[in-house]
Amino acid sequence: MSLRLSTVILPYRRWHEGGRAAWTRAEQLGFHTAYTYDHLSWRTFRDGPWFGAVPTLTAAAGVTDRLRLGTLVTSPNFRHPVTLAKELISLDDISGGRVTLGIGAGGSGFDATALGQEPWTPRERADRFAEFVPLLDRLLSEDAVSYEGDFYSAHEARNIPGCVQRPRLPFAVAATGPRGMRLAARFGQAWVTTGDPKLFENGTPEQSIQAIRGQAERFDDICAEAGRDMTGLDRVLLTGFTPDRNGPLESLTAFVDFAGRHAELGFTEIVIHWPIPDSPFAAEEKIFEQIAMEAPAQLR
Template structure:
């Protein structure tokens, strides 16, 4: 496999009782995966009628079940979150994890999560504007308290006054576990999102274009990667210093169908300029159906 330098992460969906889920998180670390993630949804697509756990408690338990592997949200969105309580939640998880969290952030899909609280559907422009405010607020909230303005009582406090979010003298949990703040991996598949990555991203996540599969998907994923390089250079940033995470299971196939399928997809990801790929832990049936044996085979192949 020519992609031996590629970092590999795995998504563990919050669907199984904790004894089994905990085994998977611990095994991901034992097998040498570089990062492990869970979705940040209240339910998800075809699995909406199945058990689905909450993100923050899941990551907290995962932090206690592991000691080295990086952990992350794939990805958190503003669909049902306010940046103030979410920042406090996620900063606490990072402290418990000893500074191993990667905060994956996205604009929020248009499915169940986007209207579950009774809100009206948003236009693409509204979703982007809300996401920008969400990222900007988290960027301030999760930094060192010494960098923040003082509140009226003399203690550090943060005010947020935007079109989508408001906060008055918000308080946080103390110094961040990863100064100056935990890394943001921002999900983006379009020009405005890539501009946001260039401004705030410590990493980029992409699922590629949702309307393409196979060779067309790979071609357009490569174009997105080149576009990000241009935007990072225009912003005065070194493109080599921004990790690029590709969801390997978004182009019409399942990368863990076999070891050969994974290796072929991983090699194409390297060729397209990606530093990291993310796969999904095999499920018994339905989407991402496969065998856990392939997870072990990938680990063994990477160890050679």
């Protein structure tokens, strides 16, 4: 597979004050997919503007024609499979079948308690995720679903006419542990990683490469155990969370070197954050655009 370049556009700007322009520009620059985070608020952006993922993607679908759109990632932290499926089927229809669902188990951030619940332990998040993904798969693939589980239920949930993409829109499953990787192997059209979070503060780029290589090898083994055909199964790296931070966006050369080293590990898609001044994702917009326009050809 050739290496694709995608971006994440965080939903922190009003639509008519720069929000819309970023999505249309992403299509002009030739990105494969433009994703957004699906959070109620996020880290350093908590006390500023932050808009909903599904309405933002719906608006983006209306002002683009070719660009794929997606979440990176949605989680069970504040979502229910029944209502999420209805929104995704609607978004897939409005976009003409251009939606990818990036999905993960969620974390312990602000979303974890926004509905008034106690934060779930890592084990509880994994247990819920293991039920969430298969149920969502059914809801997006079948006309009517009834289900009674430990965490989620559905009673004659109707989702007619289903997704434009058949049998359903693709899942990009974020996972670093074996349980999540098994879900990616069974239900995913892509596997997503951000690298090893334990290396973010004090690790080195070389240690990060070795850790990601280890993740990729474990995913290979899990797919083999599951009998999963690897043909067409994408591997996605969301950048910005490895020890080199935004170093790959300092120049075209730096990015091509970074992306090339991860392509050698079997990654098929690299995702970079749209620059946000005075944030963890600060970068020179001119260099960002140069990377978008020139890097894919150099990486073929």
